[in-house]
Amino acid sequence: MALLTETCQRHVICQISPAAFAIRPGPHYLAMLQAYFDESGHPADSPVVNVATVVAPLENWCAFEDEWQAVLDRYQVRGLHMKHYAQFRGDFQGWTKDRQKEFILELLPILHRHAVFGFGCSLPMDDWKAVIADAFPHWNPLAVLFRCCLDALQLNPQLSQGEPIECWFEDNREIRGTISQAFDDWRDEFEQNERFRSFGFTKKGDIHALEAADLLAYEGRKEVCEGYVKQTGWRNRKLYQSIDASMKLHFWAITKEGLQSYLQAEFPEKGAAPPSESQGEPSAELRSHGFGRETL
Numbered sequence: 528m529a530l531l532t533e534t535c536q537r538h539v540i541c542q543i544s545p546a547a548f549a550i551r552p553g554p555h556y557l558a559m560l561q562a563y564f565d566e567s568g569h570p571a572d573s574p575v576v577n578v579a580t581v582v583a584p585l586e587n588w589c590a591f592e593d594e595w596q597a598v599l600d601r602y603q604v605r606g607l608h609m610k611h612y613a614q615f616r617g618d619f620q621g622w623t624k625d626r627q628k629e630f631i632l633e634l635l636p637i638l639h640r641h642a643v644f645g646f647g648c649s650l651p652m653d654d655w656k657a658v659i660a661d662a663f664p665h666w667n668p669l670a671v672l673f674r675c676c677l678d679a680l681q682l683n684p685q686l687s688q689g690e691p692i693e694c695w696f697e698d699n700r701e702i703r704g705t706i707s708q709a710f711d712d713w714r715d716e717f718e719q720n721e722r723f724r725s726f727g728f729t730k731k732g733d734i735h736a737l738e739a740a741d742l743l744a745y746e747g748r749k750e751v752c753e754g755y756v757k758q759t760g761w762r763n764r765k766l767y768q769s770i771d772a773s774m775k776l777h778f779w780a781i782t783k784e785g786l787q788s789y790l791q792a793e794f795p796e797k798g799a800a801p802p803s804e805s806q807g808e809p810s811a812e813l814r815s816h817g818f819g820r821e822t823l
Contacts, residue, residue, distance in 0.1 A: 559585050560643075560690055562680060563736040565697040567609070567744035570652060570668050575752045578672035579647030579743035581638070581736060581776075582680065582692070588736055591641040595735045598633045602626075606731055607634065607738040609745035635769055638739050638776075644686060645739075645776035646679040647747035648672045651756055654783035658790060669702055670709035675781070677713050677723070691724050697737050698728035746770055747778045755782065 560582055568576035583591065599606060604618035611617040612627065619627065638645075655668050673696075680692060696706055710726045713719070731737045746767045754761035770776055 560692045561585055561588055562692055562694045563740045565737055565740035565744050566669050567748040574756045575649050575651050575748045576668055577647055577649040577744045577748035578669060578676055579740050580676045581642050581739045582644045583642050587641040591637060592735050594637045602630050609741050639773045642775055644683055645743050646676055647743040647778050648675045649747050649751040649780040654786060658783055658786040667705050670705050673706055673709050674713050691722055694726045695729050698730050751780050
């Protein structure tokens with residue numbers, strides 16, 4: 528896969544305004560933070576892709592692991608894999624919808640209790656193909672979304688600007704090189720070597736925190752797929768609503784109008800047409816940051 532290496536991509540679609548998080552006040556944290564990332568959907572065959580991150584201090588994650596594992600043990604499952612959970616596959620085969628609901632409702636309070644910040648960003652692939660794919664065929668949508676998540680960590684005022692953040696991404700051989708390069712480029716461009724000191728890959732079987740990131744990524748992707756791509760209505764998914772009820776967890780999407788605004792502002796030679804009135808525009812707060820839709 529192509530790597531993100533061009534300096535001109537330093538904002539890569541979006542640079543999130545700190546004001547975007549001002550509506551969700553909360554305590555500030557100064558401690559060693561660990562951020563776990565996961566992706567949902569594949570650019571080749573998914574109508575929407577998403578990358579999400581969940582962040583907490585190390586001591587929070589220790590408590591999270593114990594409490595999460597206790598629920599898994601009660602339900603006799605090895606872990607939460609959202610695709611298997613939603614499709615009643617693997618450990619969830621033979622479950623009823625009532626048991627499925629009871630299980631997730633036991634896990635959600637653990638996430639809400641211990642996470643200090645969560646962020647998931649979705650991208651409809653038809654919009655990407657219409658606006659970006661021909662102009663910049665070497666750009667990778669998952670790497671772009673990963674950089675959006677890093678921007679969110681860097682600029683979120685609830686996270687004190689002095690604390691170090693250790694980042695872990697779900698290990699996926701297919702995108703490992705792309706994600707590693709995206710992290711190195713982003714860290715160098717924004718001079719974040721001191722704060723974002725380390726980055727690595729791990730597997731869901733080794734750490735349950737990745738399952739929390741998978742939960743955000745999956746539900747954010749499904750919500751955009753239903754509400755934006757299929758246009759069956761926003762906020763129809765009850766699990767999505769339960770996650771979004773937390774003042775710590777945020778869902779965003781980059782849509783066609785955001786991509787067009789970004790290209791027109793940064794690369795006018797590419798001939799990107801401005802979004803039409805029928806398409807709508809990003810909100811005034813987010814227009815300069817390339818977002819087509821604020822919190823879903």
